[in-house]
Amino acid sequence: MSFTGTTSGGPRRGRRTAAAIAGLAAGALILSGCAESERGGGTDAESEGGVNSTFVFAASSDPKSLDPAYASDGESFRVSRQIFEGLVGVQPGTADPAPLLAESWEASDDGLSYTFKLKEGVKFHDDTDFNAEAVCFNFDRWYNFTGVQQSQAVSYYYGSLFKGYSDSPETAVYDSCEAASDTEVTVKLAKPFAGFIAALSLPAFAMQSPTAMEEFKADEVGGSAEAPVLSEYAEGHPVGTGPFKFDSWEAGQSLELSYFDGYWGDRGQIDKIIFRIIDDPNARRQALEAGQIDGYDLVAPADTQALADAGFKIVPRDPFTILYLGINQKVKALSDLKVRQALSYAIDKDALVKQTLPEGTKVASQFVPDMVNGYNDDVTTYPYDPAKAKELLAEAGYADGLELQFNYPTGVSRPYMPTPEQVFTNLSAQLEEVGITIKAQPDKWAPDYLDKVQASEDHGIHLLGWTGDYNDTDNFVGVFFGQEKPEFGFENKELFDKLAEARGTSKVEEQTPLYEEINANIAEYVPAIPLAHPAPSLAFAPRVESYPASPVNDEVFNTIKLTE
Numbered sequence: 001m002s003f004t005g006t007t008s009g010g011p012r013r014g015r016r017t018a019a020a021i022a023g024l025a026a027g028a029l030i031l032s033g034c035a036e037s038e039r040g041g042g043t044d045a046e047s048e049g050g051v052n053s054t055f056v057f058a059a060s061s062d063p064k065s066l067d068p069a070y071a072s073d074g075e076s077f078r079v080s081r082q083i084f085e086g087l088v089g090v091q092p093g094t095a096d097p098a099p100l101l102a103e104s105w106e107a108s109d110d111g112l113s114y115t116f117k118l119k120e121g122v123k124f125h126d127d128t129d130f131n132a133e134a135v136c137f138n139f140d141r142w143y144n145f146t147g148v149q150q151s152q153a154v155s156y157y158y159g160s161l162f163k164g165y166s167d168s169p170e171t172a173v174y175d176s177c178e179a180a181s182d183t184e185v186t187v188k189l190a191k192p193f194a195g196f197i198a199a200l201s202l203p204a205f206a207m208q209s210p211t212a213m214e215e216f217k218a219d220e221v222g223g224s225a226e227a228p229v230l231s232e233y234a235e236g237h238p239v240g241t242g243p244f245k246f247d248s249w250e251a252g253q254s255l256e257l258s259y260f261d262g263y264w265g266d267r268g269q270i271d272k273i274i275f276r277i278i279d280d281p282n283a284r285r286q287a288l289e290a291g292q293i294d295g296y297d298l299v300a301p302a303d304t305q306a307l308a309d310a311g312f313k314i315v316p317r318d319p320f321t322i323l324y325l326g327i328n329q330k331v332k333a334l335s336d337l338k339v340r341q342a343l344s345y346a347i348d349k350d351a352l353v354k355q356t357l358p359e360g361t362k363v364a365s366q367f368v369p370d371m372v373n374g375y376n377d378d379v380t381t382y383p384y385d386p387a388k389a390k391e392l393l394a395e396a397g398y399a400d401g402l403e404l405q406f407n408y409p410t411g412v413s414r415p416y417m418p419t420p421e422q423v424f425t426n427l428s429a430q431l432e433e434v435g436i437t438i439k440a441q442p443d444k445w446a447p448d449y450l451d452k453v454q455a456s457e458d459h460g461i462h463l464l465g466w467t468g469d470y471n472d473t474d475n476f477v478g479v480f481f482g483q484e485k486p487e488f489g490f491e492n493k494e495l496f497d498k499l500a501e502a503r504g505t506s507k508v509e510e511q512t513p514l515y516e517e518i519n520a521n522i523a524e525y526v527p528a529i530p531l532a533h534p535a536p537s538l539a540f541a542p543r544v545e546s547y548p549a550s551p552v553n554d555e556v557f558n559t560i561k562l563t564e
Contacts, residue, residue, distance in 0.1 A: 051543070051562040053271035058278040058287060058296035060413040062251050064446045067218060067234035068203040069142060070149075072156035072454075073446060074414060074467060074553060077203040078297075079275065081556050082257055083125075084206030084240030087116055087135065088197055090554040095320055095471035097198045101130065101207060101241065111192035111506045112175075118183045123262045124209035125245040132179030137210040139177045139187060141219070151225035152485060153447075153455035157204035160479045161195070192504040194511065195478075198470040201554070212239035226456045227447070243558035244273060252277055259558075268558035279411040279445075281419065288312065288539055295540035295547070298413035301358040304537055313540040313547075316360065320551035321416040321536070322367055322476065323357075323465040325427065325529040330457045330489035333402055340526035342392035343461070344382035346434045347427060351384075353532050356422040360535030366519045367476050367530050373508060374473045374515020379523035389434040403437040405460030407453060412445035415536040415553065416465030423463060454487050462487075465534075469552055473515045474503040481527055488527050495521060 063076035068084055071077060089100030099105075102116040122130040142158045144166045149155055164172030175190040189196065199205065213219070216233035223229035238246050243265060244257040255275040259267065276293065278284045284296040285303050289310070299307065299314065308314045325343070329335040349363045362370075366379050393402060408424040417423060421442075428438045441459070443449040453459050464487070469475050474482070482499045484491050498521070502514040540547060545561040 051269055051564055053269060054274065055270050055272070055557065055560065055562075056274045056276060056293045058284045058293045059255075059275045060277075060279055060281075060284075060296075060298055061411065061445050062249075062277055063255070064450070065230055065234045066236065066238040066246065066249070067208070067231065068206050068238075069158065069208070070154050070221070070230060070234050071204065073450065075446075077553065078555075079255060079257075080203035080206060080238075080240075081242070081554060082244040082273065083238050083242045083246055084203060084208060085242050086200050086203070086206045087118075088200040090201050090470065090550065090552060092554075093548055093550065095468060095550075095552045097201050097470060100201075105197065107197075111194070111504075112189045113186060114189075114196065115180075115184065115186045118185065119264065120183055122241050122264045124212070124241055125239045125260050125262075126209050126212050127262070128209045128211045128239075129182075130207060130241050131182040132185035133182075134207060134210055135185045135187075136177035136179050138205075138207055139174065141213070142205075143172070143174050145219070148221045148223060148225055148228050149219065151228065151455055152487075153225055153451050154221060154228050154230075155204075156454070157199075157202055157479075160482065161193075161199050161474075163483070192506055194503055194506050195470070195472040195474045198472045198475070201552075202469050206240060209239035212237055226451055228451075243268070243556065244270075263558075266559060268560070269562050270557055270560060273557055279413075281413055285539070288541065291541065293541075295538060295544060297536065297538045298415060298418045299358075299537040299539045300413075300418055301356070304359070304539075307539050311542055313542065313544055315538045315540065315547050315549045317415070317536050317538070317549045317553075318551045319360065319362060319533040319535040320369055320371075320468045321465060321534050322364060322369070322468075323416040323423070323463070323531045323534055324364075324367065325531060326453065326459075326462040326464050326487055327526070327528050328457065328459050328462070328487070328489045329527070331404070331460050333396070333398065333404070334460065335490075336396045337526065338392045338396040339398070339402070340529075341382065342389040342396070342434065343431065343436075344389075344526060344529050345385045345392065346389035346431050346436070347382075347529065347531070348384040348430055349531055351430075352423065352426050356419055356426050357532055357534050358418065358537060362533040362535075364530035364532050366523060367480060367528075368473055368515075368519065369468070369533050372468070372471060372473055372476065373512055374477075374502075374519055376516040376519040379520050381523070382529075386434050393435060398435070401435045401437060403439055404431075405439045405441050406431075407441045407443065407449070407459045407462035409445045409449040409463065410442045412449075414465060415467045416532075416534050417463060418534070418536065420463055427463075454485075456486055457489060459487075467553055473511070474499070477515070477518060477522060478503055481522060490527060492525065492527075495525065 063079045064073045065071040068080035087102035088097045091098040105116045162173045173193045175188040178186045216237040218233035220231045243263045245260040247256040249255040257273040281300040287293045505511045543564045
């Protein structure tokens with residue numbers, strides 16, 4: 001059985017709308033008087049449509065990396081989606097894969113070979129040709145990552161989804177790549193991976209210029225797994241095929257892109273994007289109200305109605321997220337199932353959602369949204385029951401109390417967690433009511449928090465979450481629990497093997513019962529506590545006519561519609 005993807009309705013980038021980004025310096029409440037000039041006044045800033053062609057959007061943090069292969073966070077990917085494109089994209093308004101740089105593809109019956117027909121005449125921003133050789137260069141590059149490059153803090157997605165590198169071929173999913181011509185390439189896998197095509201829609205697997213990566217030493221990553229030092233390329237020389245090219249980045253302040261004149265798709269109205277960094281939600285709202293930015297993501301739940309009443313455009317996303325309380329089983333107390341169950345019973349999820357999360361958020365019983373294959377209505381649940389929580393703590397030997405380190409991020413808003421400090425405060429109060437003493441451990445989001453939680457054992461319970469990247473169950477539970485990870489600190493071969501079996505099953509109808517059983521197993525094992533599926537919103541100035549929000553944040557800015 002084979003699957004072939006085909007384009008329809010013209011170039012994908014020409015059919016979808018997107019928006020560009022900017023923000024303020026961290027902690028700033030009011031932009032300076034130069035903001036108007038930065039947005040570009042006068043005829044020089046006007047596009048053919050007569051609108052101000054500079055678009056300013058407030059980002060909640062700096063990107064972690066300009067090389068998407070070294071990124072896993074939303075702000076990095078927001079920038080990456082403007083600069084880079086992959087073989088596979090996302091159908092606008094959905095979480096489903098669609099052709100992009102590959103016009104079509106066909107899979108072999110055994111699921112081990114995929115042949116792609118590539119779009120012709122595409123150039124990288126450095127005038128290098130995009131062709132089959134470039135595709136193989138990128139695939140071989142990921143496969144040959146070594147040392148620090150292989151750490152969860154660096155190549156999170158490749159390690160999680162492709163399971164191994166050239167120095168560990170026994171576990172690796174990727175095998176080889178062969179360019180038959182400039183426009184035809186075959187990627188061979190060592191083992192079936194049902195989500196392979198959908199996974200290629202991730203910015204982490206975008207096509208990058210071989211010339212630029214070699215010139216700016218993209219693979220020279222230093223430091224350690226706990227504190228990696230990224231390459232020159234990843235810090236200032238990203239080169240892709242997307243509608244916008246990189247101009248400059250002043251960490252903590254702003255990042256600027258401009259339209260790439262050689263882009264193969266539609267030009268759109270935007271000539272320049274300014275991502276300005278504003279980590280405080282109140283400052284983002286005030287900047288929008290003052291007319292100093294054009295829009296921002298992750299609107300605080302309390303602000304949506306007031307902004308709408310004032311004439312701003314509120315654009316909600318469908319919830320395709322999960323917010324969870326992570327549990328590090330390397331901490332002795334947390335390795336006890338009764339303690340993990342006690343934490344579950346101690347949390348009033350309904351109160352958490354009502355008090356801290358956006359309207360439209362759903363309480364979570366498992367780690368996948370209900371529209372994802374394998375969602376199981378019959379998993380074990382832990383209704384709010386403080387008495388039961390205390391009973392389980394006593395049975396585990398903590399009748400006199402338990403102290404836990406609680407890690408949470410500051411200076412950031414995420415789609416699954418727009419107000420992390422409020423979530424931390426709410427959960428801490430609930431846990432303390434059952435006799436758990438909380439030792440607060442706040443850290444700045446990037447790189448400190450992510451590196452500590454994802455790449456070290458130096459954390460306890462912690463807040464983290466996920467915005468699904470594509471509609472595939474493995475992209476949730478497989479990424480979380482498919483292998484031993486520093487974040488959760490447990491070894492469960494039975495669970496790992498079941499997830500490996502499910503991801504290698506090519507037919508959806510055969511996958512469904514496997515994932516239903518896996519979700520039931522996870523609920524019983526409690527490696528973390530699913531809290532909610534938040535519904536994030538964006539806010540825009542009145543001049544933004546349309547912004548087609550994507551449930552997986554696949555929003556490219558070249559076709560945003562402006563009226564002035």
